[in-house]
Amino acid sequence: MATTVADQNRPAVSTSRTGAATPRRSGYLHQLDFMRVITFLLVILVHTLTNTNNEVTGTVTNALALNLHFTRNAFFALTGLVLAYGTLDQTDFSARAFWRKRLPLVAIPFLVWAIAYWVFAMVTTHNTRNIPGSLANLAYNVVWGGMNGYQLYFIFVTLQIYLLFPAVLWIVRRTRGHHLRLLFVSAIVQLAVYATLIHWQPAGTIGNYWWHAYATFVPYQFFVFLGAVTAAHRERVEAVLLRHAPLVFAAAAIIAVGEQLIYQLRLRGGAPPMVASSAFQPTSLALYVALTAAVYTVGLIAARNMDRIPRLARVASYGAKRSFGVFLAHVMVLSVLLLPAENTSWFLRHVSSPWATLLAYVVTVLVTVGIVELLSRAPKAHWWVGRKRDGARIFGRKLRNDGKGSRQFSPEGPSGRVDTGNVPR
Numbered sequence: 546m547a548t549t550v551a552d553q554n555r556p557a558v559s560t561s562r563t564g565a566a567t568p569r570r571s572g573y574l575h576q577l578d579f580m581r582v583i584t585f586l587l588v589i590l591v592h593t594l595t596n597t598n599n600e601v602t603g604t605v606t607n608a609l610a611l612n613l614h615f616t617r618n619a620f621f622a623l624t625g626l627v628l629a630y631g632t633l634d635q636t637d638f639s640a641r642a643f644w645r646k647r648l649p650l651v652a653i654p655f656l657v658w659a660i661a662y663w664v665f666a667m668v669t670t671h672n673t674r675n676i677p678g679s680l681a682n683l684a685y686n687v688v689w690g691g692m693n694g695y696q697l698y699f700i701f702v703t704l705q706i707y708l709l710f711p712a713v714l715w716i717v718r719r720t721r722g723h724h725l726r727l728l729f730v731s732a733i734v735q736l737a738v739y740a741t742l743i744h745w746q747p748a749g750t751i752g753n754y755w756w757h758a759y760a761t762f763v764p765y766q767f768f769v770f771l772g773a774v775t776a777a778h779r780e781r782v783e784a785v786l787l788r789h790a791p792l793v794f795a796a797a798a799i800i801a802v803g804e805q806l807i808y809q810l811r812l813r814g815g816a817p818p819m820v821a822s823s824a825f826q827p828t829s830l831a832l833y834v835a836l837t838a839a840v841y842t843v844g845l846i847a848a849r850n851m852d853r854i855p856r857l858a859r860v861a862s863y864g865a866k867r868s869f870g871v872f873l874a875h876v877m878v879l880s881v882l883l884l885p886a887e888n889t890s891w892f893l894r895h896v897s898s899p900w901a902t903l904l905a906y907v908v909t910v911l912v913t914v915g916i917v918e919l920l921s922r923a924p925k926a927h928w929w930v931g932r933k934r935d936g937a938r939i940f941g942r943k944l945r946n947d948g949k950g951s952r953q954f955s956p957e958g959p960s961g962r963v964d965t966g967n968v969p970r
Contacts (some may be wrong), residue, residue: 576844607822625772625815640711690760735767870917870930
């Protein structure tokens with residue numbers, strides 16, 4: 546069903562099983578478009594950085610990556626915000642209906658791309674003859690987050706968030722009036738999880754599974770709750786962020802510098818660079834919150850000034866619609882660019898850092914967006930990019946119109962819009 550301008554201004558309602566009308570939160574949240582685009586561009590940057598430099602022992606590489614680890618948490622906070630914003634006031638919320646609508650939008654692309662990355666690995670290692678005998682390896686990788694594509698763990702965690710969201714929603718509803726306490730308890734749990742993941746490395750059978758903890762809901766639960774609580778108090782939170790924007794940015798900068806100093810202390814204490822910059826260092830929690838708040842504030846400021854930046858706003862809207870597909874595909878594009886030839890990457894032999902990082906980043910972004918655009922126009926596009934074929938526009942030009950007027954969706958929900966149907970998409 547097409548969404549018209551009149552629809553955007555009309556109070557959203559749903560009909561419960563009893564026939565009563567349930568008010569819905571509605572309105573296009575343009576700030577989410579800007580936040581998605583900024584965050585997924587930074588995700589590609591950190592992957593390019595660590596693949597074009599020495600990720601294991603590079604102190605500068607890990608110092609830069611340290612401040613970019615916040616992106617995964619920002620995405621999970623965004624997911625929690627959108628899911629809760631569309632459901633907190635629903636008296637007719639159904640977990641079964643929620644799962645039926647939501648899970649396929651992520652599960653199918655996850656499986657498709659897990660298989661694609663597995664085949665890609667077989668082809669690039671000249672091991673295609675062993676594909677039939679490697680099906681067990683494929684199954685193992687899927688069960689543990691699609692490890693052939695190292696970014697697919699994020700989609701795996703998103704699936705877990707969808708499965709657990711009815712419980713998250715119940716907790717947020719039951720703790721109305723006590724949301725600060727809820728976040729405090731969640732933060733304590735988060736710090737305990739971080740400390741455990743950093744300082745406890747079990748051996749034996751437990752150790753064989755323990756390292757997969759990064760691909761579970763547990764290390765990210767705080768940010769899901771943070772997003773959900775923000776949804777419950779969105780107007781108040783956004784007013785505070787806008788009123789104190791300079792302070793938000795200053796705090797993020799100061800905390801980022803402080804985290805770099807702590808990173809240097811860890812190095813002096815003998816910690817390897819990868820450990821010193823681990824995404825699960827307890828001291829990084831404040832950094833992740835501060836940077837997520839800063840990016841959200843940038844989105845708010847941009848959304849408030851869209852009339853002054855119409856072209857940038859259109860690019861943000863377009864990019865937000867393509868962000869899920871770009872996230873899925875960019876690792877394959879980057880891997881092709883850096884394919885080894887005679888034991889080393891041809892690209893890295895001819896282009897030195899930092900130019901290799903910058904060039905690889907630009908090429909990866911442009912090529913990936915092109916591929917995702919083609920996939921977005923293909924039949925069964927939602928299998929590949931998590932969205933049905935649409936009539937997206939960029940720079941005022943229509944890219945596609947299939948004449949069906951279908952409303953679009955992404956794994957976090959429609960880009961910036963809370964679904965006004967009976968069940969959140």
